[in-house]
Amino acid sequence: MTKVPDTLIVVDDDPEIRELLVDYLERHGFRALAAEDADALYALLDTLTPALVVLDLMLPGQDGFAICRRLREQGQLPIIMLTASDDHTDRILGLEFGADDYLSKPFDPRELLARIKAVLRRCRPSAGLARAAEARMVAFGDWSLDRVSRELIDGRGKRSALTGADFQLLQVFLERPEQVLSREELYRLTRGRPAPPLDRSMDVHVCRLRQRLGDDAQDSPLIRTVRGEGYVLAARVAAVA
Structure with missing residues (x-):
């Protein structure tokens, strides 16, 4: 074809x-x-x-x-x-x-x-990411996310609800795994508008999400800081059957 x-x-x-x-x-x-x-x-x-x-x-x-x-x-x-x-x-x-x-x-x-x-x-997402984007449950690292209930699930099956802001930010990372995202991109993708000049609120949101994932705010193995560029979700994302 x-x-x-x-x-x-x-x-x-x-x-x-x-x-x-x-x-x-x-x-x-x-x-x-x-x-x-x-x-x-x-x-x-x-x-x-x-x-x-x-x-x-x-x-x-x-x-x-x-x-x-x-x-x-x-x-x-x-x-x-x-x-x-x-x-x-x-x-x-x-x-x-x-x-x-x-x-x-x-x-x-x-x-x-x-x-x-x-x-x-x-x-363009890969075929695997495309399936994950349509799935209710997605896995990343030692965690899973239930998109319907907006709950994080740890490796032991314990669930915890996410706030709207945390859920939106995590969704952005899950849709773009292993891709460096600047603060400005994260702000636009989560809020639908450009970030105000010199705005650093996204650093606070990323720090809070890291804490929800049980990571150290400054040295997260899952959401890593790329100096001078932004942040990256250092994990593969897959649909949960």
């Missing part, structure tokens, strides 16, 4: 860049469509669901930040943001608004292709 190619949308107001990227991506196995601004992008999104959007920051009308924020409010469509600016603030804001990756112009199309493939791998 022939594999249906993933659809990508390239949003850039420069027609030469749009044509170059569409041609390059199609030569490497993708179906690529182009949009010159927000209106053209939204029109395409009304008719299809792409695998990923390559989004330029500087656009006429709505800029890339506004588009990224709107897309994040509507779902988890993967986004790679492009910019001609070398201002690190733009990169930070792009990631805080929900971009999955960020690339500065000028760039080698081969690097963009590699980043697209990497983001798609991160955003």
Whole structure:
């Protein structure tokens, strides 16, 4: 059976860049469509669901930040943001608004292709994770989670109820095991909006969840700290039959 190619949308107001990227991506196995601004992008999104959007920051009308924020409010469509600016603030804001990756112009199309493939791998669960996402009971480390009752179950079968915030945070980790998640990503994924500037509340929530899992707040073997990047659930996740 022939594999249906993933659809990508390239949003850039420069027609030469749009044509170059569409041609390059199609030569490497993708179906690529182009949009010159927000209106053209939204029109395409009304008719299809792409695998990923390559989004330029500087656009006429709505800029890339506004588009990224709107897309994040509507779902988890993967986004790679492009910019001609070398201002690190733009990169930070792009990631805080929900971009999955960020690339500065000028760039080698081969690097963009590699980043697209990497983001798609991160955003797509394996078959095992897909089954776990649909299961009532999932196992990780020495623990299990009952998604219906929202209870943690330890290795001896003892159950303890989770608060709504703890349950949401654990769900995010279980859906993305062995993947480093920044504080900003955790905040957006649990609350559906970007984190306020300099907000550190997610550290408190992670510390509380670690304590619920019986781990030391500063040296957890299950939810590990990745210095300068965020946190990672260092366990495999599987459905419980």
